Amino acid sequence: MHSTSRRNTLIACLLSSGVLCAQTGTADIGGPEGLDLFEELTESTLGSDLPTAVWDVNDSLTFIPGYDMYCHWNTDVLFDRLGAARFDHDTLRLQLGTHECDIMMPCEGKLTSPYGMRRGRMHYGVDLDLETGDPVMSAFSGMVRIAKYNKTFGNVVVVRHYNGLETVYAHLSKLMVAPGGLIEAGDTIGLGGNTGRSYGSHLHFEVRFLDQPIDPALVVDIENGSLRALNFDIHKGSFAAIAAAKAASRTTSTTRKYHVIRRGDTLYALSRRYGVKVSDLCRINGISERATLSIGQRLRYD
Numbered sequence: 001m002h003s004t005s006r007r008n009t010l011i012a013c014l015l016s017s018g019v020l021c022a023q024t025g026t027a028d029i030g031g032p033e034g035l036d037l038f039e040e041l042t043e044s045t046l047g048s049d050l051p052t053a054v055w056d057v058n059d060s061l062t063f064i065p066g067y068d069m070y071c072h073w074n075t076d077v078l079f080d081r082l083g084a085a086r087f088d089h090d091t092l093r094l095q096l097g098t099h100e101c102d103i104m105m106p107c108e109g110k111l112t113s114p115y116g117m118r119r120g121r122m123h124y125g126v127d128l129d130l131e132t133g134d135p136v137m138s139a140f141s142g143m144v145r146i147a148k149y150n151k152t153f154g155n156v157v158v159v160r161h162y163n164g165l166e167t168v169y170a171h172l173s174k175l176m177v178a179p180g181g182l183i184e185a186g187d188t189i190g191l192g193g194n195t196g197r198s199y200g201s202h203l204h205f206e207v208r209f210l211d212q213p214i215d216p217a218l219v220v221d222i223e224n225g226s227l228r229a230l231n232f233d234i235h236k237g238s239f240a241a242i243a244a245a246k247a248a249s250r251t252t253s254t255t256r257k258y259h260v261i262r263r264g265d266t267l268y269a270l271s272r273r274y275g276v277k278v279s280d281l282c283r284i285n286g287i288s289e290r291a292t293l294s295i296g297q298r299l300r301y302d
Helices: 004-017 057-063 236-253 267-274 278-285
Strands: 091-095 111-113 116-118 121-123 126-129 135-137 142-150 154-161 165-172 188-191 202-209 212-214 231-235 258-260 298-300
Touching: 142 165, 142 188, 154 188, 165 188, 212 236, 231 236, 267 278, 278 298
Parallel strands: none
Antiparallel strands: 091 231, 111 126, 116 121, 126 202, 135 188, 142 154, 154 165, 165 202, 202 212, 258 298
């Protein structure tokens, strides 16, 4: 075991040298690609004024938020789809804060799209209105695990918090943090934008535990910007609800009606043919009224 002062010096060296911010192709703290391996440190890493040291599991448990729950610190892969399989508690109570105001809303915009099924697909977070360039802030204190570009989320930041929750901030126009960075609630992590698969400037905000999504509205009163409660109980049913929603969606999707675009088709013509307003066609298909239709494209009209 390292002494407290030795540990503090060690973590400072790791942060400044970038070892704690390892990128793809190098060993993350806790192991490459999430494997629970140890990263050996040499004098060239720590500096000549410190003896050679080995980063061990005790260091990971001490310095990485929620390491005892995840047993890895992956700075490349956003989510482990099998994360819920590691949850073996009947109920786990997480402390969110000591006061209802112990949270910072990521931005000031109103809710524009809630958690749940949307256009036949699961929307795993909430969308909050903002303008490109508006500051986006971390909801809680923690450590940045992901700060990168993703083809779906655009510029995205994932922050691991000390109770094991992770929050996700997507479609940013600019990243202002790096993996391994320690941040406080309210610190700016990026600027709002419209990157990735996004229609218009907004913030996609998620809350996850063991990589599995939780409705943010269960944790925070979005309208008032305060915690719903000081503690949050998670159980296996929290994840089972997602599977049930997906199953219901698959059943519903079999009854939906689609038109395959042919040469000469227009939104106005399809509107008259199927008796559906152009605005409704655009809404249920997630397209603009000025969108160009492609031959072979499927357009839902029910």
